Amino acid sequence: MSQSTVVTTAPEPSVWNGGRSPYNVSYGKMMMWFFLLSDALTFGALLISYGTTRFFSTVWPDANEVFKSFPFLGEHNVPLLFVSLMTFILIMSSVTMVLAVHAGHYGDKKNVAKWLLWTIIGGICFLACQAWEWTHLHGECGGLWGSFTDPNTPVSSFAHFFNPKSAGHILATDPEVAMRATHNFFNYFFTITGFHGGHVTSGVIFNILILVNTVNGVYERRGHYEMVEKIGLYWHFVDLVWVFVFTCFYLL
């Protein structure tokens, strides 16, 4: 009995009896989703830990005060503008990624390569922005992790991170509390954005590999561009995490 198509035409056997994928997805795609779930839980644990620490602190640095610089604009007071640009860049790269996936669905090799290239450029721009942000904050903290631990630190070196209306009282009477909060804030900031940045970096590297494969015709020969879809899932996950990090650190 020969069949011309893969799917059986006999009465549909039970979905869970083996021999077929119960969800009609390939193993690779399903495992990518499961990996993203586990990674989401890891990032979730980090962000929730940040939330817990913040909730048990009497005061906490105000995002509008910490993040108000912009490259090439000196000491301009433009709160949240730079991080909005970073968010826009990452969302843009997500759009170019989904356009690459779309081109892959139609077997359009040229456009897959084009949109993958734009996604890579977007990722590199985001990393450059993040590197600037870190360098700038490094200058303000005198270090990355583990800053603001010396009890003899003058209040002026961290007082400007706080909103004077809500934290002025504590800064005057008990600045050690504010210094501890600053220390915690920057520890979490560098850890979480660093971990995210590591994901963006690995995503960019994978995208480059898959771009090379696309241009070399590997997927054309294979007959489908599902690899682009899978790395697209990873890239969108990276964007999703940034959406939540952006909300937790810069908005809430």
Place this chain on the structure above:
Amino acid sequence: MSGHHNTNSIQHLYEGDQSKLYSGVMQHHGDVNSAESKSQVARIWKIFWILLVITVTEVIMGMFFSHSMPKGVVNFFFLALTILKAGYIVAVFMHLGDELKNFMVTVLIPLVLFVWFIIAFLADGFFWLRMNNESPARSQIEHVAAAKK
């Protein structure tokens, strides 16, 4: 054997790139310039504009209104908008909305547990703060420190 289709024609696929079996589910064999394809691209750009508007709204709220409105209201808006963004990205960009319903559920249910995760730990942090501020031991230490000054 009726449940298997391990015929010779597809057996080799199990050793190698198994994605060939299911890549056809989302694949299209039409023209990338067809009307169907163009409408899909248009949908992608529409979602991009929606995400952009939501982000700009969030930033404007963060810059100008985060100190004038009650914190609970502001936070609720931020969270709601963020989850909206996440929903669009997962459903449309990641194509989860195009998968079988059971697969969607498999992916989303662990994330529902997140809600409990968040509430439990934030409540924990809040409890710690109250405990630290109201503990009798702390006020004793403060008395001793004040007496020493």
